[in-house]
Amino acid sequence: MPHHYTLLEADEPAAFQVVREHGRSPFFLTCDHAGDLVPRRLHSLGVSPQDWQRHIASDIGAAAVASRLAERLDAFLILQPWSRLVIDCNRPPGSAESIVPFCDETRIPGNESVSPFEVLAREREVFWPYHHRIASELAQRDAQQRESILIAVHSFTPSLHGVQRPWHAGVFYNRDHRFAHALLQSLREDAALVVGDNEPYAASDSTDYTIPVHGEQRGLLHVGVEIRQDLIAADAGLVEWSERLAQALSSARVRGET
Numbered sequence: 001m002p003h004h005y006t007l008l009e010a011d012e013p014a015a016f017q018v019v020r021e022h023g024r025s026p027f028f029l030t031c032d033h034a035g036d037l038v039p040r041r042l043h044s045l046g047v048s049p050q051d052w053q054r055h056i057a058s059d060i061g062a063a064a065v066a067s068r069l070a071e072r073l074d075a076f077l078i079l080q081p082w083s084r085l086v087i088d089c090n091r092p093p094g095s096a097e098s099i100v101p102f103c104d105e106t107r108i109p110g111n112e113s114v115s116p117f118e119v120l121a122r123e124r125e126v127f128w129p130y131h132h133r134i135a136s137e138l139a140q141r142d143a144q145q146r147e148s149i150l151i152a153v154h155s156f157t158p159s160l161h162g163v164q165r166p167w168h169a170g171v172f173y174n175r176d177h178r179f180a181h182a183l184l185q186s187l188r189e190d191a192a193l194v195v196g197d198n199e200p201y202a203a204s205d206s207t208d209y210t211i212p213v214h215g216e217q218r219g220l221l222h223v224g225v226e227i228r229q230d231l232i233a234a235d236a237g238l239v240e241w242s243e244r245l246a247q248a249l250s251s252a253r254v255r256g257e258t
Contacts, residue, residue: 007039007121015129019077020070026147027075027249028220030134030210031156032090035081045085045110055157057083057101061232068152068242073249076137078229080130085127087122090132090152090209095208104160119139134214140220140254149179150222151213151249155229156200168231169241170196174203174212179221182252187244201226223252 008015017034036057038044044052051057063079070077080089086107091097099119101112114122141148158165169187173180180197187195203224204213215222225245231237 005117005121007042007118007125007201012039013037013081015080015082015126016133016135017079019067020075023070023074024075025073025075026253027069027073027151028138028141029066029070029073029075029077029151029153030147030214031059031063031066031077031153032080032130032210032247033059033084033088034079036083037081037085038083042086042110045108045132047085047106047110047144048106049107052083052162054106055155055229057085058108059155059241060157060229061227061238062153062155063157064238065232065242065245067229068102068238068257069246069249070223072242072246078130078134078137081128082109082126087126089127090154091207092205092209093123093127095206097170104244105158111249115224131209131213134210135227138190138214138218138220142252147251148218148220149253150220152215152222152224153231154224154226156226158228158230160200163226164220165200166194167196167199167226168193168229170199170201172198172201172228173222174205174208174216176216177224179252183223183225185250185255186248190244196226232244 036052066077088098099111101108138148171180171184184197205212211222211224227241232241
């Protein structure tokens with residue numbers, strides 16, 4: 001594989017999309033698994049069209065919820081449109097879950113023997129541009145003495161490995177639980193909701209990137225939000241959950257200041 005190997009062709013989408021670049025809110029939204037695009041050079045990684053529609057390729061509904069949230073809150077949002085099967089933008093580069101040969105019992109043939117040059121190309125053209133854009137925006141806001149509260153928007157499949165998941169939503173975090181606990185308290189005011197505390201996922205240095213690097217290392221208030229995908233599969237659910245999250249995030253911010 002030549003050193004000048006490139007992944008993306010000139011007419012293919014960029015590594016990120018920014019929405020409401022000049023949003024005035026302190027909330028700063030990210031969506032690491034927003035899309036299911038795959039570069040032409042990778043030939044769908046050998047994965048069937050049916051499997052590309054599943055949760056293994058992207059966080060279904062997360063981009064739509066994040067976009068509505070950005071509008072509702074007047075918040076900066078950055079979306080990552082390439083499939084997590086190309087490279088997972090919420091995993092440390094080089095980690096076991098960065099480029100996976102299997103996902104939820106589905107074989108990913110195009111990831112089974114990826115050369116070092118190909119790995120570097122995926123990191124260089126997808127992973128790093130996305131995270132450099134996040135870092136530069138946060139640095140600029142910091143220089144302007146603007147408050148930033150990092151909200152990482154995700155979604156999760158209703159069942160995994162045959163096990164049904166009872167949560168409607170979850171909040172996740174690593175060492176710093178300040179904003180997560182405030183958001184958890186706000187969401188749990190609705191007694192009908194089952195909201196996970198670091199369930200179904202928890203953040204860590206080894207399994208996550210966005211929260212540890214952009215949240216904790218910068219000392220920002222932050223939280224990861226997970227919404228169950230069947231609840232946001234239709235427009236009514238998208239509207240309901242976007243509004244619910246907007247209210248809960250605003251309430252959590254007030255709680256955090258009292």
